[in-house]
Amino acid sequence: MEARNKVSEAVVRRLPGYYRALGGLEKDGIARISSQELSVRMGLTASQIRQDINCFGALGQQGYGYNVTELRRRIGEILGLEREYHVVVVGAGNIGRAVASYQGFARLGFHVAALFDANPALAQHGGPGAPVYPIEKLSAYLAEHPADIGVIATPAEAAHEAAGLLTAGGVRALWNFAPVDLQAGPECTVQNVQLTDSLLVLTYHMQND
């Protein structure tokens, strides 16, 4: 059951929210939900929810609604969560260590195998739950331990080099926290996080609303 219509990026960005909301419902022991009820919880319209879900097939049932567990499972599958991912982190500063030790990622199947830093002495700080190696060892490491996802948590200046090493080493996705916009190549998907952006959206609204 593949995607029917092509799926817009706007829909893709809402999928994690559906997955999270359905997880909450499941935890509350709720077995079925209508687009109407879900719209109230999520702050979307029922119409939009039905449109979004229908990109991936007819997953509901008229007169009944959606089966929470089944829909969540299916969205997880669409998001690629029915497998595990090997992750390496470049940059063992605060952000790199936060990513490496966040249990929420581990629970979703993301396993940080190692961190790399220009200053491997950072290994001491707070125990990120995975070893910290000098950045010079990254290429050799990837050759022996292939990784799916590379996290870039370096200063801006080092981000491009990290991206080059990671893609050369065969990672297929980059999750970039450095304040530069990395471009996705054909072989490598990129998400630029730009933490600062949402902070500035906050101050914009503080000042202008």
Place this chain on the structure above:
Amino acid sequence: MEARNKVSEAVVRRLPGYYRALGGLEKDGIARISSQELSVRMGLTASQIRQDINCFGALGQQGYGYNVTELRRRIGEILGLEREYHVVVVGAGNIGRAVASYQGFARLGFHVAALFDANPALAQHGGPGAPVYPIEKLSAYLAEHPADIGVIATPAEAAHEAAGLLTAGGVRALWNFAPVDLQAGPECTVQNVQLTDSLLVLTYHMQND
């Protein structure tokens, strides 16, 4: 010189990107730029850039383009960056400490005065650059040291309570990293970060492109 047309959220979310791009140009010593040149650097269309900027007045000059320093200053002003912000962080785990010690925020005028945690023993770990107090002290602290922005870096279960304490204590904005969607009230602006979402968008594209 106030906003002419009302400014859509789509435009607001692009403003930090303009600010960052113009900062880079300024650092490179580039004094003027056309919408055409900027469009190449930022991966937007020149038309969109002119439309976006024009929401805030006629900031360019026909036949010349935009003055980099002047435009950056003006966008910073629009984003509310011509002042300093007092910040308190609730949750002194990895994310809270990463936010508290990130120099990029300090450089923009965001000053973390204190962190609060249910387990103040977290003070030892890695030195977040500001004191860690028990969460019970938050309300009293805010009464003496008013803060503009509250960062929520707690587990999901504790996020609502943290939000309540912060808003009761007078913060006007919440920057929420907990995996729940907090609702903005009339007196308090909210940005829900949801770090995991961009990771799942990444795996979606790995699987489906």
Place this chain on the structure above:
DNA sequence: TAGATTGTTAATCGATTAACAATC
């Protein structure tokens, strides 16, 4: 002045919402 490039209006495109027939 001539050339360049904005500011701004008009056209297009895409995303959201509304409506309702299909169907469980």
Place this chain on the structure above:
DNA sequence: TAGATTGTTAATCGATTAACAATC
């Protein structure tokens, strides 16, 4: 069956792009 609610088409809305007159 009757009631509920989806799946899906059509209408609306808003955002992006194109075009060009204004003007530096």
